Amino acid sequence: MSTDSATPTTLSAVPKLRGNANYIEWREAIEEQLLAHDLLDIVEGTEEEPFGQKGVRKRRAGSVMPTGGTGDPGDAPKALSAVEVKQWKDWSKRESKAQAWLRMTCTEGPKRSIMGMLSAHEMWSHLENTHMVRTIERQGQLLQTLASFRLLSANSKAMTTHMESFLVTLSRYETAGGILPESQQIVLFLNSLPAAMEQWKDTYAALDEYRQTWVELERLWNRKVEDKERYETSKGSHSNGDALATHGGNHGQKGKKTGEKKEKKQRDMSKVKCWTCEKTGHFKRDCPDAEDSSKKDKTDGQANAAVEAEFEAFVGQAVQDATGLDSEWVIDSGATHHLSGDPKVFASRSDLPEPFSFSLAGQGSLTAEQMGEVPLRLPSGHGLSLQDVYFTPSARLNLLSASRLLSRGWTISLAPSGGRISNGKVDVPLEKRKGLWVLTAKSANQPTHGRVLVTTGAESLHAALGHIRGKKLEDAAAQAGLKVADVMRSAEGCSTCAEAKATKQPKAGTSPRGAYAGELVHVDIAGPFQPAKAGEDHFLALVDDWSKISLVVPMGGKTEAYRHLRAFVSIMARLAAPRAVRFVRSDGGGEFGSLEAQAWYRETGIQHQVSPPYTPELNGVVERFMRTAKEMITAMLKGSALPHEYWTHAARHAACIIMKTTKVQGKTAWERLTGREPTLPTSRVFGQSITVAIPRAVRTKGSLTNARGVRGTLAQGIGLGSLLQSSDQ
The missing domain is CATH 3.30.420.10 (Ribonuclease H-like superfamily/Ribonuclease H)
Known part of the structure; x- marks a missing residue:
């Protein structure tokens, strides 16, 4: 098909230019078509008329064939060769088409402003200059739009649209003359993602620094969208019951009636050998010697032990005393996120865009539909706020992700004499039970109005006195008969103070300075x-x-x-x-x-x-x-x-x-x-009354030779003053 026959269909994809409101949209669409039909260089002025006269144009470009170059002075212009004629005619055809396309895609107002122009490049430049796209105000509006982007739903369609919209806005910002470094583009995009995608953001942050580029971000994003599409397809083609049956190995049970239970086949345990004690009759997860065995498989870590642990070992999890809820958390080296099945420990929860599944080290999985914040009071009296904790109602234990703690600056030390976690200021002891390391804390989330929780006398004094610090708190501690060191330590780790009194860090040192004039x-x-x-x-x-x-x-x-x-x-x-x-x-x-x-x-x-x-x-x-x-x-x-x-x-x-x-x-x-x-x-006072001589070049005969006024500006570089006439005041 020829280019001419494709023109109506081609231009139907280009919106009509109305004015500033849709100039960017029109320009992006028309640029694509001009580029596809080899016309963009003509409208941008990088491809000039071959053999044409340079300078001011008097006739429409492409309407009159130029003469060839002249020979010696006085000689008649030389005619173009056949090859040159063909070259010019090809250019003329493209120039005329570019002019027509610009006119055809404008409404009446913009079209009239370019009707008298003689080339496609003139039209293009005029439209660009009159629609004020390269302004500071336009850049500010688009940058604010980029900063306010938010992904509200984490399904594949919404994710695809989100990336496309972000890239379109970024392109318009660059068209408006803005320059955004790649690192800032990445930060703006990551900030636009919801908390439910923290795991994906962590995956990107874990890349080597040289790989943290926009190209790599798009690659990971596209892979995430593909995974979502596969999940949504499988979810739409099977019911929950069918999906569970397939996961459990019930292939071929298509004729099974709803509610009909499958008879479980008993396995001959006499031939099953435990990997821990090397005895027959039970699996490794049921081994009674699991805690003391020195032959434990190193590939089976604490994540597996955590989900297989006996519930009776943690009955204190839901015991309430006068100062709060005892909350016990298992340090899990295999968990990717913090998990809890106890709704009472959460200060707040929000729904996830879609259910989030966690596979267990044994069989089955845990599903979270909500995520929230869990505030804790540590045995030392310090506060600890766990962010992005997934609420998994079917979980019998609270799990602390070791990898999450390490990424937040905590260190984990496990030894026969006892375990502990520390962040440099706070040391939290861990207790070993049935091969697991357990952190015991008070839940700082009371099922009452308000969230004030006092666990020690030192903390109570600090809170009762309005969270004061310094010498005043030391004097109050001495008066109350408390250990000053305990009170000051409690105040130092107070999470309420951290939230209410945080200030911007002062500038450290000095900025690089110039070493010579002009540097x-x-x-x-x-x-x-x-x-x-x-x-x-x-x-x-x-x-x-x-x-x-x-x-x-x-x-x-x-x-x-x-x-x-x-x-x-x-x-x-x-x-x-x-x-x-x-x-x-x-x-x-x-x-x-x-x-x-x-x-x-x-x-x-x-x-x-x-x-x-x-x-x-x-x-x-x-x-x-x-x-x-x-x-x-x-x-x-x-x-x-x-x-x-x-x-x-x-x-x-x-x-x-x-x-x-x-x-x-x-x-x-x-x-x-x-x-x-x-x-x-000799400096004069600004605004001082002065009398100055009027130069002869500007005065007439018989006129005054002097004028009165007030001293204005010291002329920079020459030290003279400007005169503000009395009539100016």
Whole structure:
């Protein structure tokens, strides 16, 4: 089939361009079709008209065949050869088709805006420029959408749709000019997954660091979706009873009536040999010598022992005393997650998207439909909160996953003299029963309103006094006749304090600093403020880390920030010669991370350092500079009684004063920039009444030679002042 005959079907998949609302959707769809029909290079301008005239176009592209190249001056143009004619006609056909496709996929408004344009590339560029896709606002909206993604249902269809939607939004963010490192893409996607998929996330986190890529994440995700599809298919084709019968080995029982029991065939135990004691008559799981046998099979670990243990050994599990519920937990080396069948130990539970099955080391399985949090009080009085505990009603024991504890920073020590687990601050003793290691704790989940649980006098005192600490708690402990060390230890491990008083860790040490003038440039934007007379409502602050050369640039919005950054870097590059500007440090603002800026960084070899969100201390040089500048601006406007609309003049004045008064190794920033020492004693007060001479070039005969006004801005680099006329006030 020819390309022409396929056009109606092809364009039916492309939505009509209406405006900004669906520009991204339209562009993605039309790009696919243009690429499939070898037209994308034409609309993007990378494939120009062969043998065509360069410069401004006067006729529609592809409408008139060009002449060949000229020979010597005065010679007539040479005609195209047959091969060249065929080459141009092929291009002309594709150019005309590209123009037609762009018009046909636009509604009336966008179509009229491109009707008078003479090439497909002009049309494409015009649509791109007028629909404002590469804006900071658009990037912010899409980044917020990526951060708010949540997978609500863990079935195969929802998982497939979730990944597709995430990738589509990520593509639109990049189309809008945003750049998101692969590591941040992975973090955003993992954060979008529910708690029920913690096991899958752990599988990815367990990969070697070099394998933790987006490609590997997609591979694991697709495999997970395939597993889900197989599970859903088998679940839909069999009833629960049929599935259990098949699992139990009842193949071929299709004619069996519902409720009819199968007669169990008795096995001759006289020929069965135990692997533990090597005697006949019983299986290994029923061996009475299992605990003391030194010949125990090493492949049969504590996971198997845990599920086969006698229930009578743990009758204390549901015994309630005056201070809470005794809760006993078996340390299981084979369990992948914490499990509990006791609903009373849970502080909260939530339904899983689908039942989660755990296979046992022997026969059968456990099924969990809910997951929640289990708060415990350890014998030492410390609190321990178990997260993501699966509720398995058929389980007779509570299981603590050894692998989960190890991944959370706990260490497990098992010895004939006794076992214990520790996280460096808290040591929890373990008791050995029937070959199993058991942790006994108090359940911190009371079946009453409120969750206050007091297990020791030390903890009671700490809680009763509002969870105070330090010297006040020591004095109270001494007054109550309690051991001060016990009370302070209880306060140190208080889980309530950890939840209520947690603060952000202070910055450790200092950030890397510049070693010479121009090596490291700090940049940030302040605002928005009340607009000045010319409409400026932000200012750009630029500071060289080593020399403290700085610049304040008032701006209307943020779009000019990148241009001013390049200009400042050029100044610092001249001062740094023969060395170069190596680093630009900013926050995560999109104006410094756009595609254009990233291309410039790569071209110049500059490394763009981005401080994490909500950590201004990592870009503290420019943050402190902006605070000082804003304080000076406010003070100068207040002292001069000038209205706020003159804040831009005060900002420039403040930047010059800061450079004239900031010294590094005996030289001010002003002297390093201009080569001249500042003359501070001759500095004038901002807003001071002055009289200045009017230059002859601008005055007429008979007019005044002087004018009165107030002093405005120190012109950066030359030390002159601007005059604010009285009529301006």
